[in-house]
Amino acid sequence: MTQGNEHLRLAVTEAGCSYAELARDVRAVAAESGVTQLRTNSSAVAHWIAGTQPHATAARFLAETLSRKLGRLVTPEQLGLIRIPETDGQSLGLDMAQDPVDALTRLGRADIERRTAISSSAYSVPAAATPLTARPHAHPAVRTSGIAGEREIQAVREMTTLFTAIDERHGGQHGRSAVVQYLVSDVATLCRSRFRTGAQKQQMLSAGACVAYLAGWKAYDAGEAGLAQRYYLQAFKLTREAGQDLHTAFILRVLAHHGLETGRGEHTLDLIDAALRLAKGRTDPATESLYVVTRARALAMAGRSREAVAEAARAARLVDGADESEMPFWAALWGSAGACVGNHIGKAAELLGDYDIAERHFSRAIWSASGSTYQRITALSLAHAGTMQCRQGHVERACATWSRALELMDGVRSARVTRAARTMRRDLAPFTRRGSQTAVEFDERARLWLAGEHA
Numbered sequence: 001m002t003q004g005n006e007h008l009r010l011a012v013t014e015a016g017c018s019y020a021e022l023a024r025d026v027r028a029v030a031a032e033s034g035v036t037q038l039r040t041n042s043s044a045v046a047h048w049i050a051g052t053q054p055h056a057t058a059a060r061f062l063a064e065t066l067s068r069k070l071g072r073l074v075t076p077e078q079l080g081l082i083r084i085p086e087t088d089g090q091s092l093g094l095d096m097a098q099d100p101v102d103a104l105t106r107l108g109r110a111d112i113e114r115r116t117a118i119s120s121s122a123y124s125v126p127a128a129a130t131p132l133t134a135r136p137h138a139h140p141a142v143r144t145s146g147i148a149g150e151r152e153i154q155a156v157r158e159m160t161t162l163f164t165a166i167d168e169r170h171g172g173q174h175g176r177s178a179v180v181q182y183l184v185s186d187v188a189t190l191c192r193s194r195f196r197t198g199a200q201k202q203q204m205l206s207a208g209a210c211v212a213y214l215a216g217w218k219a220y221d222a223g224e225a226g227l228a229q230r231y232y233l234q235a236f237k238l239t240r241e242a243g244q245d246l247h248t249a250f251i252l253r254v255l256a257h258h259g260l261e262t263g264r265g266e267h268t269l270d271l272i273d274a275a276l277r278l279a280k281g282r283t284d285p286a287t288e289s290l291y292v293v294t295r296a297r298a299l300a301m302a303g304r305s306r307e308a309v310a311e312a313a314r315a316a317r318l319v320d321g322a323d324e325s326e327m328p329f330w331a332a333l334w335g336s337a338g339a340c341v342g343n344h345i346g347k348a349a350e351l352l353g354d355y356d357i358a359e360r361h362f363s364r365a366i367w368s369a370s371g372s373t374y375q376r377i378t379a380l381s382l383a384h385a386g387t388m389q390c391r392q393g394h395v396e397r398a399c400a401t402w403s404r405a406l407e408l409m410d411g412v413r414s415a416r417v418t419r420a421a422r423t424m425r426r427d428l429a430p431f432t433r434r435g436s437q438t439a440v441e442f443d444e445r446a447r448l449w450l451a452g453e454h455a
Contacts, residue, residue: 007080009049015069019045022065029068030061032262033122034223053081057116064122073126092118093230094127096134100237101191104212107230108184111219112177121226128229128259129267131236131252132274148193149200156187156207157329163214164333169375171414172221179218183211191238205242209235210330213254221376223415225262232258247330249278253291256298260347265301272298284326286337289318293344300351308352312345335374339365343381350388359388376417379408383420390427398427399442406449421450 012022019042030038040058048054054062059076067074075091093107110118163179191208195201216231232255239248252275259268272295279291293315299308319341327337334340342365349358362385386401402424409417425446431439 003051005049005051005080007078011066011070011074011079012045012049015066017069018042022062025065025069026058026061029065029122030057033061033120033226035061035120057120060117060120061122064124068125071126073124073130093227093233094124094130096130096233096237100212100234100241101188101208103237104208104231104234105184105188107227107234108180108188108215111180111215111227112184118227118230119224121224121230123225123229123259123262123264125264125266127233128255128264129270131233131255132267132270134237134240136240146189146193147196148190148204149196152190152193153200153203153207156190156204156211160207160210160214161333163211165373167214167218167221168335168377169373169412171376171412171417172218173413176218176222179211180215183208183215187211202242202244205238206244206247206330209238209242209247209251210333212238213251220258220261221414221416223419225258229255229258245278246283246328249275249283249291250287250331252278253294256294260294260297260301265298268298269295269302284322285318286322286324287327287331289315289322289337289341290331292318293341293348297344297348297351300348305352308348312348315341316345335377339374339377339381343377343384346381346384346388350384355388355391359385359392362388375408376412376414379405379412379417380420382408383424387423387427390431395428395431395436396438399438402442402446406445409449418450421446425450 012019015022017025023040023042023045026040027038030036030040035057038058038061040062044054044058048062053059059079059081063074063076063079063081066079073091073094092110093103095103107118159182163175163182166175187208190204193204195204212231212235216228216235219225219231220228232251236248236251236255239251252271256268256271256275259265259271272291276291276295279288292311296308296311296315299305299311319338322337324332324337331337342361346358346361346365349355349361362381365381382401382405386398386405389395389401390398405424406421409421425443428439428443428446432443
């Protein structure tokens, strides 16, 4: 006779939710990670508490659901679930005490092998807060036999610049495995090398953090938000280990931005405030504007509209006329600060329901990053501008804007781009049902584009 699972029962009781509510939230967490076929219901939850073991996939999403409700990281093993090979790595990349180079090596290998437990992992809300309270950990000194220096640091930076340029132009799926393999082999080895000076060691760890962030960004662009978060957390730990406060502040901003992009704003304001405290009075205006505009979005998501508008205006003032050549390598690597500020002010305005203001800022961001160098972000900015036009009822303008976006989307391999094209069709649906010729014609064009992308 199957014995009941007391660990799971106690966790559900502590969470204070009904079986039906828990089942609904498990399905929602799964859907965030692109797993839409999960059919968890209250009966399944009852069976699990009675001792029946859930499938490994359901176990992972059950653990994240309860983690969010309890406000702490909970693993399937802690819930009394049998350790299934597919759940191996549930906490990989989320444990702040683990050596970051070791974690990145294991994480990268799991990514290359496309292990389901990693590739479809959910964004962890409790883990998002861990950088706020994490203390530096001493890790055993593991060293390779080689000695590295300025040339190796410069080589990593140049490779990162090259991979980033390809990513911006062609989308995150181009060269993704190459970036991860480079991180696992070359970069990890260099991070463990001996250096002639402590400053060189710090610079290499900082350069390694840039590659870890790029690997995470590519995962996010592929629709794998949970995996991206794990890479970002390791980038944070590398900058901390390097003693690079300003780079650490930038990664805190990355973590806040990731929460905003995934629609999980629980800790974003605390993260960006921590970043601003580290960077206050120590950074250039263009880089500071990136922190401030991220704070504006976090405030908008929290419904604090007056403060959000004030911060957006402050970000615009900071970046206006700023010399972007003063930005450090790790901040300048990801493109124009002016374009980024415009784009994020647009997203903050969208959250506040100010679609006309959002449209204006998305459009300005496009011109700031014009040309094929930033093909993906230009296409996405155009897509956002068209959405804002459509929501104001300007269907013909929206379809014209979206047409330009689709042209730029050709050849860009990105889940975000695909999602933007689907959003176009969804926003147009009310107008196509009314028989708008412009809407009908563009909807067919978008349908054919999506069919071609997924043929």
